[in-house]
Amino acid sequence: MARAWHLTKRPSGMPTRADVELREFTLPALDDGMVHVRNRWLSVDPYMRGRMNDVKSYVPSFEIGKPMTGGAVGEVVESRDPSFQPGDVVVHMAGWRDEAVEPAGNFNKLPAIPGVEPQAFLGNLGLTGGTAYFGLLDAASAKEGDIVFVSAAAGAVGSAVVQIAKAKGMTVIGSAGGTEKCAFVKSLGADEVIDYKSGPVVKSLAAAAPKGIDVYFDNVGGDHLDAALAVAKQNARFAICGMIEGYNSAEPTCLRYIMRVIAMRIRLQGFIYTDYMGRLGEFYQEMGGWVASGKVKSRDTVIEGLDHTFDAFLGLFTGANTGKMLVKL
Incomplete structure (x- = not known):
């Protein structure tokens, strides 16, 4: 069964393990137009702290008792949409979990940039x-x-x-x-x-x-x-x-x-x-060239395992990361 991190209560100050729980959950049915993805990389980012609060902001708050979401890269396992085939590598926002079933429109195939690893699309190309x-x-x-x-x-x-x-x-x-x-x-x-x-x-x-x-x-x-x-x-x-x-x-x-x-x-x-989603083409062209050539480098801090995702998130606030903080599944 799939597992996901759930918000159990609103944090006061620095979040703690008492505010979250890693739970099993049932994936939606794979109906027409849906895609099943197994996540390989998860992103944790400082803005996610604001989503734990019940306040109006530029991104919706996490719901109590519901799986949290965030950036992820995964591989298509099964598809009921002609746009995706098993084995396709995609970037999406159904992170904080090991598997996801979402409408096809919620997934984007990674652009083909020679020499660029998939996790880069959660970092310098994300x-x-x-x-x-x-x-x-x-x-x-x-x-x-x-x-x-x-x-x-x-x-x-x-x-x-x-x-x-x-x-x-x-x-x-x-x-x-x-x-x-x-x-x-x-x-x-x-x-x-x-x-x-x-x-x-x-x-x-x-x-x-x-x-x-x-x-x-x-x-x-x-x-x-x-x-x-x-x-x-x-x-x-x-x-x-x-x-x-x-x-x-x-x-x-x-x-x-x-x-x-x-x-x-x-x-x-x-x-x-x-604000700039309509300009991603120019970003991929210029930044992709820099990343592929090595002109722009990354140093990732990688934490292994879904079980340690929340620890990786907390590390953002204590200086535990150099470069991008990632969770590898």
């Missing part, structure tokens, strides 16, 4: 890479010659932003926690790396960018957003992707330097990946 690509180049209007500050630069999105910015001729300052992660960000081509664990971010960023920053790609919020506001040049552009520092806290994100938005004419642009 939601995280697309978030980095469109956030940097569209939401932040980043261009050649810009000085770009990237928070959580050793994470899935941040590491992609660093490499895209370098591919486009920008100067990059990344922030990461600890010697090993800072070395990883430097290996991606970052010009300067800040260890946010070693002292106040605002002082470190001011030292790394004495002329200021043109672009800030925000994955963190909190003191990183404060630092970016404090060091921003006139007409700086901020792409607000995520604020993981506040995901498990009821306290508001600190904005000590928000008044600089006026004086420096700073543009803050919130965005989400699905």
